[in-house]
Amino acid sequence: xxxxxxxxxxxxxxxxxxxxxxxxxxxxxxxxxxxxxxxxxxxxxxxxxxxxxxxxxxxxxxxxxxxxxxxxxxxxxxxxxxxxxxxxxxxxxxxxxxxxxxxxxxxxxxxxxxxxxxxxxxxxxxxxxxxxxxxxxxxxxxxxxxxxxxxxxxxxxxxxxxxxxxxxxxxxxxxxxxxxxxxxxxxxxxxxxxxxxxxxxxxxxxxxxxxxxxxxxxxxxxxxxxxxxxxxxxxxxxxxxxxxxxxxxxxxxxxxxxxxxxxxxxxxxxxxxxxxxxxxxxxxxxxxxxxxxxxxxxxxxxxxxxxxxxxxxxxxxxxxxxxxxxxxxxxxxxxxxxxxxxxxxxxxxxxxxxxxxxxxxxxxxxxxxxxxxxxxxxxxxxxxxxxxxxxxxxxxxxxxxxxxxxxxxxxxxxxxxxxxxxxxxxxxxxxxxxxxxxxxxxxxxxx
Amino acid sequence: xxxxxxxxxxxxxxxxxxxxxxxxxxxxxxxxxxxxxxxxxxxxxxxxxxxxxxxxxxxxxxxxxxxxxxxxxxxxxxxxxxxxxxxxxxxxxxxxxxxxxxxxxxxxxxxxxxxxxxxxxxxxxxxxxxxxxxxxxxxxxxxxxxxxxxxxxxxxxxxxxxxxxxxxxxxxxxxxxxxxxxxxxxxxxxxxxxxxxxxxxxxxxxxxxxxxxxxxxxxxxxxxxxxxxxxxxxxxxxxxxxxxxxxxxxxxxxxxxxxxxxxxxxxxxxxxxxxxxxx
Numbered sequence: 001x002x003x004x005x006x007x008x009x010x011x012x013x014x015x016x017x018x019x020x021x022x023x024x025x026x027x028x029x030x031x032x033x034x035x036x037x038x039x040x041x042x043x044x045x046x047x048x049x050x051x052x053x054x055x056x057x058x059x060x061x062x063x064x065x066x067x068x069x070x071x072x073x074x075x076x077x078x079x080x081x082x083x084x085x086x087x088x089x090x091x092x093x094x095x096x097x098x099x100x101x102x103x104x105x106x107x108x109x110x111x112x113x114x115x116x117x118x119x120x121x122x123x124x125x126x127x128x129x130x131x132x133x134x135x136x137x138x139x140x141x142x143x144x145x146x147x148x149x150x151x152x153x154x155x156x157x158x159x160x161x162x163x164x165x166x167x168x169x170x171x172x173x174x175x176x177x178x179x180x181x182x183x184x185x186x187x188x189x190x191x192x193x194x195x196x197x198x199x200x201x202x203x204x205x206x207x208x209x210x211x212x213x214x215x216x217x218x219x220x221x222x223x224x225x226x227x228x229x230x231x232x233x234x235x236x237x238x239x240x241x242x243x244x245x246x247x248x249x250x251x252x253x254x255x256x257x258x259x260x261x262x263x264x265x266x267x268x269x270x271x272x273x274x275x276x277x278x279x280x281x282x283x284x285x286x287x288x289x290x291x292x293x294x295x296x297x298x299x300x301x302x303x304x305x306x307x308x309x310x311x312x313x314x315x316x317x318x319x320x321x322x323x324x325x326x327x328x329x330x331x332x333x334x335x336x337x338x339x340x341x342x343x344x345x346x347x348x349x350x351x352x353x354x355x356x357x358x359x360x361x362x363x364x365x366x367x368x369x370x371x372x373x374x375x376x377x378x379x380x381x382x383x384x385x386x387x388x389x390x391x392x393x394x395x396x397x398x399x400x401x402x403x404x405x406x407x408x409x410x411x412x413x414x415x416x417x418x419x420x421x422x423x424x425x426x427x428x429x430x431x432x433x434x435x436x437x438x439x440x441x442x443x444x445x446x447x
Numbered sequence: 448x449x450x451x452x453x454x455x456x457x458x459x460x461x462x463x464x465x466x467x468x469x470x471x472x473x474x475x476x477x478x479x480x481x482x483x484x485x486x487x488x489x490x491x492x493x494x495x496x497x498x499x500x501x502x503x504x505x506x507x508x509x510x511x512x513x514x515x516x517x518x519x520x521x522x523x524x525x526x527x528x529x530x531x532x533x534x535x536x537x538x539x540x541x542x543x544x545x546x547x548x549x550x551x552x553x554x555x556x557x558x559x560x561x562x563x564x565x566x567x568x569x570x571x572x573x574x575x576x577x578x579x580x581x582x583x584x585x586x587x588x589x590x591x592x593x594x595x596x597x598x599x600x601x602x603x604x605x606x607x608x609x610x611x612x613x614x615x616x617x618x619x620x621x622x623x624x625x626x627x628x629x630x631x632x633x634x635x636x637x638x639x640x641x642x643x644x645x646x647x648x649x650x651x652x653x654x655x656x657x658x659x660x661x662x663x664x665x666x667x668x669x670x671x672x673x674x675x676x677x678x679x680x681x682x683x684x685x686x687x688x689x690x691x692x693x694x695x696x697x698x699x700x701x702x703x704x705x706x707x708x709x710x711x712x713x714x715x716x717x718x719x720x721x722x723x724x725x726x
Contacts, residue, residue: 030631031550038543038602039558045599046565049576056575106467109460121713122468126475128709128716130660132677133702136694137474139687140481140494148493150477321474329717353456382569385662389684406571411667417575424572431567442563 050428057421071422080397081423084405087312091383091401095316095323096376100369102320103327107335108357110328120332124325131322135389138318142305142390152302159300167209167254169298173291174199174233177243184293187260192282193223196289199233199243200252208232212253216274217245226279226287230255230271251275255295260288306391308398315390315399319383327372334368335361378434381427402427482508482695489691508696518697520672521679525659525701527590528675532597532658536605537651539598544609545639549621550631559610565603573600574667581668588670596668597658605650608719612646613639649719652712656705676701 060067075081106123110116126134143149146156173179173186177199180186190196197217215231230252231245240246251274259267259279266287267279279287305314338361346356362369384403391399400408402423410420480494483504488497497503512518546552547559577596578587586592616639624634640647662677669678680697683690709716 027550027631028552031546031552034542034546034550034631034635035552035558037539038606041539041595041599042562042565042602044580045577045596046568046573046603047561049573049580050568052576053572106464109464112457112460113464119464119468121710123471124713124717125706125709126471128656128660128705129702130662130677130705132660132662132680133478133698136680136684136698137478139684140477140691140695141474143493147491148489150473150493150495153493153495321471330721333721378567382571384571388662389681392687393685403569403571407574407663410575421575424569424575427569428572431569434567435564438566439560439563442560 053421053424053428057418057425060418061416063417067418071419072426074419075422075426078419080400081405081409081419083397084400084402084423087400088381088402090312091316091380092377094313095319095380096373098316099320099323099327099376100331100373102324103331103372104362104365104369106324106328107332108361110332111335120325120329122325124329126322127326129322131385132389134318134322135386138314138321138390139306139392142314144302144304144306146302149302149305151305155302156300159302163294163300168200168203168252168295170202170204170207171200171252171296172202174201174243178291181290181293184296185290187288187290189286189288190226190228191286192226192284193221194226195219195221196226196228197243197245198228198230198257198289198291200230201233203232203234203252205232205234205236205250208250209253211273212250213274214247215245215249215251216272216276219276221278222280224280224282224284226259226282226289228257228277228289229275230257230277230291231275256292258290258292260290261285265290306395308395311391311395311399315386318386318390319380322386323376323379327376330372331365331368334365338364374434374437378431381430402430478695478699480504481691482699484508484692486689486692490688508692509700512693512696512700515693517679518676518693521674521676522700524590524669524673525675525677528593528597528665528669529655529659532594532601533651533655535594535598536601536654537647540602540605540609540650541640541643541647542635543602543606544613544643545635547606547610548613548616562603562606562610566607568600568603570600570663574664578667587668588673590669590673593665593668593673593675596664597661600664601654601657605654608650609643609646612643616642645715645718648712649715652708652716653719656708656716659701659705 056063057071058066058068060070076085110119113119129137140148141150142152144152146152178186178188186198186200188196188198215229217229219227221227229245232250232252233242233244234240235246235248237248240249251271253271253273253275255271255275255277257269257271257277258265259282261283267282269277269279271277304310342360342364343356346360351359382403383401384407387399387401387404388407396404406420406423406427408414409416409423414420477494480497481489483506484494484497485503485505485507488503547555547562573596581587581592581596586595620638620642621634624638629637660677661675662681665675665678666681669675676697680694680701683693683697687694
């Protein structure tokens with residue numbers, strides 16, 4: 001250490017210009033050695049491939065014949081690539097805007113609670129999860145069977161809570177004894193003060209609701225009352241008469257029953273455990289007793305998330321799960337730099353929270369929002385893994401985007417590397433504006 | 448009155464955020480609970496049924512996974528790809544970042560603008576040409592091939608980040624070191640690296656997660672003996688329904704490492720992501 005120190009200090013003072021030049025040359029050599037590994041790798045594995053792909057995109061599938069712009073016109077003619085271009089457009093239009101909006105709202109709201117840090121951590125965490133794992137997570141969540149996919153389980157239970165469940169999807173009225181209406185309801189007629197039996201078939205004994213009791217037969221109705229029983233007209237083990245309530249036969253509980261007079265519903269009720277029901281306070285005359293079709297509707301099965309129609313929105317949903325935290329944290333960091341005095345002054349002047357948000361926060365945040373938005377656009381254009389993992393095999397072609405299509409065409413059976421290269425070049429062209437934006441921003445920051 | 452309204456508003460905000468938090472947590476909880484259930488239970492009903500009957504939960508799937516030679520191999524491959532790819536990017540980018548910030552060499556400015564331009568180049572465009580190149584070099588289908596590709600495509604961001612950070616080092620500090628006669632190498636290792644530690648940490652974490660989570664690159668460049676966890680799991684996704692007892696614990700295993708890294712180094716990670724925006 002001391003030896004080199006002395007030598008270097010002695011150098012310039014002792015001699016003239018020649019050693020200075022030599023030293024400068026040595027410094028340049030050292031600098032080149034410092035950058036060489038990076039430049040070598042960037043040149044060989046990034047710059048050269050870009051040039052190669054551009055060149056390759058003008059040749060045919062086998063790479064032997066020059067075809068000019070054919071691959072590029074093919075791209076806009078081939079239905080599969082056209083679909084990919086369309087889907088990528090949907091992604092770019094929808095996802096970044098949704099994410100930026102959601103991130104902004106959450107960033108503003110989270111400042112108002114004490115557990116902001118925990119919330120930010122939770123929402124940011126998916127950024128650390130691979131697209132593959134996220135894909136598996138959402139394949140599970142989007143499962144179409146409401147007994148397996150949590151999303152459909154939620155949708156079905158909300159639906160059933162509002163619309164009610166149908167208890168007997170397979171039941172039919174005994175032909176000849178009940179009249180079927182066009183919408184699937186069954187009806188019969190009865191007079192007030194009388195009783196009526198509604199025999200049903202087509203329910204397997206194992207499918208009977210728990211708590212179903214033997215059908216109640218032969219109760220008398222008071223005047224102004226209409227009584228009846230809805231029962232399964234089937235005696236286990238045989239025997240029993242059609243259209244009559246036999247001792248072994250079960251009532252059908254939970255069946256909705258309506259009483260109609262002159263085509264208007266005047267009363268409705270639900271059958272008890274033994275299948276019996278009772279309408280009271282009726283006038284005299286003849287009534288229609290009706291079992292509405294909702295009793296027999298097939299059960300609601302939820303939404304086909306990963307079907308051809310909804311697969312792209314569904315995958316965008318998974319993407320939101322991953323990236324919302326990113327948008328929120330970045331925008332939150334921008335919020336922290338806003339001048340407090342401006343906000344306080346606005347509050348003093350009596351502006352409400354919405355006005356402050358709309359007139360002050362958002363305009364001041366515009367640069368941050370732009371950066372978040374642009375980052376998301378770039379990333380959304382390149383989305384690959386999520387689509388590849390979440391879309392089930394038969395739906396792949398409905399969900400395909402540029403990156404997956406490029407993969408399929410080049411390596412996944414398509415084996416058309418000319419068209420594949422053209423798709424790669426298209427992806428590159430799409431990010432050129434971002435490239436220019438970055439370079440400009442950097443040069444400005446250097447002045 | 449106003450205070451009441453504000454309190455009510457705040458209550459609504461809290462409720463809304465709690466709902467959002469639950470929505471974010473549910474898919475992950477679903478994966479975890481699914482990973483603890485047998486294939487038969489999963490075929491019968493959703494993971495939430497396990498909340499009522501915790502008896503069906505067990506770590507059997509995980510022990511089966513650890514006995515599965517393909518899975519353990521893939522796990523180690525993931526480590527063998529991520530660690531060198533991270534180390535190399537950090538070393539190479541730190542060298543270049545220092546040179547771009549403080550050393551003089553021909554074409555320094557245009558070359559750095561090129562690096563900035565390369566920030567957004569999509570990985571996809573490199574797949575085919577590099578596959579051909581690696582085929583000629585005998586790197587195709589090997590771990591070093593996957594590593595090199597990741598290093599190359601991680602470099603623009605890495606060089607950009609470190610050069611900008613190093614450029615903030617006070618000039619006097621470096622000049623003082625030069626006056627003391629330190630060689631560039633010495634200045635680099637003794638001064639620049641220690642001062643640049645926060646940026647290097649952010650970069651390392653960011654790059655590690657990026658490589659660990661990658662599927663696309665390895666899907667092309669790794670063969671069956673060098674494939675990482677993501678590719679191994681992806682190959683079983685076709686029979687999604689019948690493979691949940693493998694896929695769910697596998698996915699959980701593959702995400703627990705980056706999530707642990709994330710929680711351990713959250714600040715660095717967030718900074719890295721923020722610096723990397725517009726990548």
